[in-house]
Amino acid sequence: MTETRKKVLVVDDDEMLRDLAADILSAEFEVQTARDGQEGWEKAQAWRPDLVVTDLMMPRMHGYELCGLLKGPDGIPGVKIIVSSSKTFTTDVAQARDAGADDYLVKPYMPAEMLKRVRGLFGLGGAATAPAPEPEMSITGRGAAPDPEELRARPAGEGRLPVYVRFWGTRGSCPTSNAKVAGYGGNTACVELRVGDTPIIFDCGTGLRELGDSLIAEFAGKPLQAHIFVGHTHWDHIQGFPFFTPFYNPKNKFNIFSVHGAHGSLGRIFTQSMSLDYFPIPLASLGAKLGFVEMKGPVDLGVAKISFQHLNHPGVCIGFRVETQGKVVTYLSDHEPFSKLGGVSDLSLRQDAEIAAFARGSDMVIREAQYTEAEYATRKGWGHATYDDAAKFALESGVKRMAITHHDPYHTDAMLDENIAYCRGLIRQGGGKTDCFGAREGMCIDI
Ligand SMILES: [Zn+2]
Ligand SMILES: [Zn+2]
Incomplete structure (x- = not known):
């Protein structure tokens, strides 16, 4: 008897790290990848993943904005988010959680650690960190379009x-x-x-x-x-x-x-x-x-x-x-x-x-x-x-x-x-x- 595999979208502009995360996760989950926040947002809307693992600093759209969109009124209901970044500033961890991240994994990480976090969020064993509070307000206003x-x-x-x-x-x-x-x-x-x-x-x-x-x-x-x-x-x-x-x-x-x-x-x-x-x-x-x-x-x-x-x-x-x-x-x-x-x-x-x-x-x-x-x-x-x-x-x-x-x-x-x-x-x-x-x-x- 096989259960439907959970869907994980990996969003990272660094090709090597994107492939690494996809390799680690594809043993247990169905995985797709995106090269930046913009592509991640487009793929997430079409594919409706259960989890998005995203980098923060990316061209076109950064990870905070992607988190806000995923958890916003037009986002993906129930989607989990892990922010994975080399930024270790405590401000970034707090801001990622404010933006809707459920977990924050500092790069570079051990493959076992990534798997543990993902399994934890899906309740599949392995300790998850405490869930982040729901974002207080949705992201509104996209700035004036350039003329x-x-x-x-x-x-x-x-x-x-x-x-x-x-x-x-x-x-x-x-x-x-x-x-x-x-x-x-x-x-x-x-x-x-x-x-x-x-x-x-x-x-x-x-x-x-x-x-x-x-x-x-x-x-x-x-x-x-x-x-x-x-x-x-x-x-x-x-x-x-x-x-x-x-x-x-x-x-x-x-x-x-x-x-x-x-x-x-x-x-x-x-x-x-x-x-x-x-x-x-x-x-x-x-x-x-x-x-x-x-x-x-x-x-x-x-x-x-x-x-x-x-x-x-x-x-x-x-x-x-x-x-x-x-x-x-x-x-x-x-x-x-x-x-x-x-x-x-x-x-x-x-x-x-x-x-x-x-x-x-x-x-x-x-x-x-x-x-x-x-x-x-x-x-x-x-x-x-x-x-x-x-x-x-x-x-x-x-x-x-x-x-x-x-x-x-x-x-x-x-x-x-x-x-x-x-x-x-x-x-x-x-x-x-x-x-x-x-x-x-x-x-x-x-x-
Ligand atoms: Zn300054
Ligand atoms: Zn400054």
Whole structure:
């Protein structure tokens, strides 16, 4: 007598791990696979699996969003979910459970452990972990669909447009202000990449306020359109948002790009950040036309093409690669190397190599380094890198120039000078040619 075999859908963008999980599970279960969250969601709707084993960081659709959809009102009733990720941040375990995961299995894992977890969830023996609470609310609101006209607002035109990078906020974690940090600046993450007269903005830390003032002065009453890319929505990357004065002018238009949040849509995160408990003016009252775009792949702005890559930081965090006018600029903040956090393994080395490959060929990489190795000893798992990590990255990726940013609020100008010189020294010792420097507020560099 044979029982119907349970159906398990394995969703992972890493081919090797996807095949491994499928091999382990197919001995006892019927298994299908999908290459990312989007394909996983499509297959789940058609095949109605009993269990979905999903990775977190994947192109097109990440694992949190897939969990939300599977357990949402249009999801698969009764489906179980195991999130399997190399992310070991406690935040991610908690967020995965909030999103609907029944269990969380850290990669790399032993085959027996995977089988035990799956059998446990199906009540087939083997200890299951405690079930996660049902998600409190369904995921609603998918962000405004991109308006192709707006994305192509400024055609490239004849010849090559001038490209420059300007730093408006170079501090990480928390804004700071005193005479000892004035050289590198105290505003949090905000970088402007200018292609002709099109501003492309990375992150909305407190530096965004002065960028807004500068754009208003420059555009002198003419309508302003800009594209804003947000790597993640921790405070130091969004606190300048309500203070960006161009948002208050009805003539202006902005698209805000990122990916779906761990707990809901991108638009909802920004709406909540400006709810009356936090700010006197709600987002809906801003005069300018704002579109929230959840990226599923590269975005073509006409003057520039922007792709994204998941980084290793608590929650959802992505980096951006911009290809424009024959040049490449990459923005990677915040990120703790996989092999640094989880230890050296085939998997972690492959993941680190993927980040280096994402930046390869860049004329400039803007990336974080927040700690010395001594400081890192007590800050492991906070989602940030050291100067040694940045130097290693420069040697691996071979990028032309590397701006170190997201400076620790406790680092004075003197400490930063020393730390950056140390990083430069490591690159030289390793035979690298990358020109490494510390990003300072106000610094403007032609690309
Ligand atoms: Zn940060
Ligand atoms: Zn962060």
